[in-house]
Every structure is written in C-alpha cells, then in structure tokens.
Amino acid sequence: MIRFLFLFLGLSAFASFAGAQTPAPRPAVIDMHVHGANTTPQQARERMAALNVRYLFVQVLAPELPAWNAALGGDNFQPSLGFPCPGGRAPFVDRPCWEGTSDLPDPAWVREELRSGRIKAFGELVPQLFGMAPGDERLEPYWQLAEEFDIPVAIHMGPGPPGAAYGSGASPAKFPDFRMGAGNPLLLEDLLLRHKRLRLLVMHAGWPYSESMIALLYAHPNVYVDVGALQAGFMVPRASYYAYLRSLVDAGFAKRIVFGSDFPNQVEPGIDAIVSAEFLSDAQKSDILCGNATRFLRLDGSTCTQ
Numbered sequence: 001m002i003r004f005l006f007l008f009l010g011l012s013a014f015a016s017f018a019g020a021q022t023p024a025p026r027p028a029v030i031d032m033h034v035h036g037a038n039t040t041p042q043q044a045r046e047r048m049a050a051l052n053v054r055y056l057f058v059q060v061l062a063p064e065l066p067a068w069n070a071a072l073g074g075d076n077f078q079p080s081l082g083f084p085c086p087g088g089r090a091p092f093v094d095r096p097c098w099e100g101t102s103d104l105p106d107p108a109w110v111r112e113e114l115r116s117g118r119i120k121a122f123g124e125l126v127p128q129l130f131g132m133a134p135g136d137e138r139l140e141p142y143w144q145l146a147e148e149f150d151i152p153v154a155i156h157m158g159p160g161p162p163g164a165a166y167g168s169g170a171s172p173a174k175f176p177d178f179r180m181g182a183g184n185p186l187l188l189e190d191l192l193l194r195h196k197r198l199r200l201l202v203m204h205a206g207w208p209y210s211e212s213m214i215a216l217l218y219a220h221p222n223v224y225v226d227v228g229a230l231q232a233g234f235m236v237p238r239a240s241y242y243a244y245l246r247s248l249v250d251a252g253f254a255k256r257i258v259f260g261s262d263f264p265n266q267v268e269p270g271i272d273a274i275v276s277a278e279f280l281s282d283a284q285k286s287d288i289l290c291g292n293a294t295r296f297l298r299l300d301g302s303t304c305t306q
C-alpha cells in the first residue's frame, strides 16, 4: 500500500512537471463578436496571437476602419457596420459610427461601402436596445442590401445590460426603451421569409428564449447563433449559460453555434468555458470555437486547421 502511494505521488509529480513543460496547445478560435468600440486594433491583434484566434468578425466604426486595416490586414478580420447609432454616435461609447447625425446610415453611402468592399458585413445590429423589433420597416433597406451583396448579418437578440431601461440599473449605459420582448428570435421569421438568401447570426443566441431559438434554427438553415456575453457571468450565470447552450446542442444544432466574446476580457474565459463544458464532445468544441464560423463566413476551412 505504502509503495503504491509513493508510486502514485511520483507519477503525479511527473505528470505536473510534464504538464508545466508542455502546456496543452490552445484550440483554434474564430471570434465572431468583437467591437471596435471597446478594443483597439493593436490590442485585438495581441489577443489573437496569445490565444490562437485566427479570424475576427469586428463591428468597426467607419472612421476607424483604416486603423483596423493597418493593424490586422484584410485577411484576418471581417469589417462590419453596426446600427442603429443614436445621433450617429455609437451606443456605449461616444464616437461617430459614420459621418452625420442620422440614427441609421444613409443607404446610398452603405451601398458604396459594400460595393467598394470596405464594409463586408452588417452587425451588431441593435434595434432591440431601442425597443425596435427586427422586422421594423426602417430596417428593410438594409436587409435588401445584405441580400443583394450577399453579406452576413449579425443581430443582437437577447440580454442587454441588466436593468438597462431603468435609471437605477447597474450599467452606466442606459437604454430607456430597451425591450426584452424585441429579442424573441421568432420575430426574425417574417424577414427571413422575405429574404431567403440572408445569412443571419443571432448574437447572444436569443437568450433566454431557447424554445423560440430552437424553432428558428430548425426552420431556417441559414441562421446561426453566437454565445457572446453569455459566458461573462454578470448577465447570465454560468449554470444558465451551460443549460442554454446544452439545450441548443441537444436539439441538434452544434453545427450552427459559433464563438463570440463581446468583451475583450471575455475572450479567454469564454474559450475556456467551451473547452471545459463536459457535455460537449471534442468535435463539438472545435466546431463551436472555429469550424462553424468558417462555414457561416465562407472562409477557407484551413483557417482552423493550419
């Protein structure tokens, strides 16, 4: 018995020594939920190198796009236009989304940005923050443009800052018209039927509407979801995040879930939350962290494997 104990201790010491020598390689990741409003392109590039992040889907404020192109190069990220922006200023930060003070971008300007290839996606669309349903007719010109130019669109459906509509809420960002009901994923169904070529990413996976989310995924094969902000803990406790993620996986949609961080300090814990989810197989983990996003964005599959 004593000899067995020594053998065991010796083996564990060897294992931890070997572990320190050769840390497990970090999994390949595509981060589908990055905001230029809360990180600099240099910081994003450093995180990519440190955490094996291969590609970013970035909501870039249009005046800041040249800096992102200079830092990351055109092959490493997808520049995306987010709106509405009240008075032309980005929510959460007071920086311009585009020239001028309109809440929504001028469709003629958007068309030129898409035609030139400077902007390659829409998102994060945030009508819910302003109590606007995704089917609101003011958004219709942009759905049409997305379909015409065959670009992916990412829309916020789910939790906002806790208590966002109330002056007493904890978040410094206030959205007095925020409506949880405007985040119900099934509100997307009419516009999906009007625009059947849309590739649509439901950001925050429509939490907590798992039944509606599963119904939408079931009926509309061009819909994907991301897990942005759900892992953060301050909006959704870890147990609820895992239960929600598992409900989507159990319903058969592990190939339609992509990784997103939303906040710079959530990239590493968000990746680790997927890696340590015991209900996911190794294949499902690598699909969610990287492979599924290559399909949604039509990137070369080697983005995740090389």
Ligand SMILES: [Zn+2]
Pocket: 124, 156, 157, 203, 204
């Ligand atoms: Zn969001």
